[in-house]
Amino acid sequence: MLLAPRITEHTLHKGDIVTVPTQEMLEAVLKTTFKDDVYREDSTTESFQAEMATLTGHEDAIFMLSGTMSNQLGLRALLMQPPYSVLTDSRGHIIHYEAGGVASLTGASLQPVVASNGKYLTLEDIQGKAVLDEYVQYSPTRVISLENTLNGLIMPLEEVRRISTWAHQKGLKMHLDGARLWDAVVAGAGSLLEYAREFDTVNLCFSKGLGAPLGSILVGSKKTIAVARKIRQSIGGGMHQAGVLTAMARVSLNATFGTGVNGKGSLxxxxxxxxxxxxxxxxxxxxxxxxxxxxxxxxxxxxxxxxxxxxxxxxxxxxxxxxxxxxxxxxxxxxxxxxxxxxx
Incomplete structure (x- = not known):
């Protein structure tokens, strides 16, 4: 039997198991605005959402309390009339976590697909599983939801482009669980803009790795984000003083990932x-x-x-x-x- 490798104090630094706000984030709260986000009155939140839309090449953006909320409302906003299905990687976060939100919030069935190369889905994997037939017994594929990174693995930009081109030719929508897209970008796989423009909606998380206490952003078209905003309100996600959170999220992005689309010099x-x-x-x-x-x-x-x-x-x-x-x-x-x- 293989002996377990010994982990010592010199192997890893000691510390907490979650990121915590930095002093810079806390100072940003002291200088933020405290207006109502439900009524679109908070300038800090509005400007940050506009910045994120521009950074990702989309028309609009909305701040969410969590990556789970951002994923679920992004999918819900893209799915308009059942029956419908969401095709995704069999290892995907929206399948194994998020408390079955796709089923309860959208009514969609999930079509899990196994990556034949063991790392990431290819166009051929998806073409073999997507339901394009309108036969009365089927629940047709309406959205392809990809994840990058997935279990820390990078989905190459070129493969994303292949899938996106084919999907849009077939009238399918594309959603990206990009909670950790920052990491793929920093690893040199492509820019934030290059990845984000291939999708109809993108979820980006500020707490995973960037260090904000909570929060994600959903980007998309004005029409899609308007739908997501209404659904966010319906499940209690509206915030009356969101500037406290968006101010810290902005610091986490700029200080940890950087201010550009390439993550150059990122921490x-x-x-x-x-x-x-x-x-x-x-x-x-x-x-x-x-x-x-x-x-x-x-x-x-x-x-x-x-x-x-x-x-x-x-x-x-x-x-x-x-x-x-x-x-x-x-x-x-x-x-x-x-x-x-x-x-x-």
């Missing part, structure tokens, strides 16, 4: 280096990985190491670390550059 690059260091160290000490480390996520094969999740948690605690399972997510912190983050 996230160090997270990627740290993740690859952890992955290499685990392998050098005799461990195996469940997949490649392309950005900020490391997946440890703890079964091959002969340890359970409970034992991994115990070993970690003995060294002042908090590790709950085989997925390690490295995020940027000014005070600590190799902490572990829970998925929201």
């Amino acid at each position: 996230l690059a160090q997270s990627h280096k740290n993740a690859k260091y952890i992955a290499d160290l685990w392998v050098r000490l005799g461990g195996k990985l469940l997949g490649p480390t392309e950005t900020c996520m490391v997946f440890l094969d703890i079964k091959a190491a002969g340890i359970s999740r409970i034992r991994l948690e115990e070993l970690s605690a003995q060294n002042g670390l908090v590790i709950k399972n085989e997925r390690l997510v490295v995020h940027y912190r000014k005070s600590c550059q190799a902490d572990f983050e829970r998925d929201g």
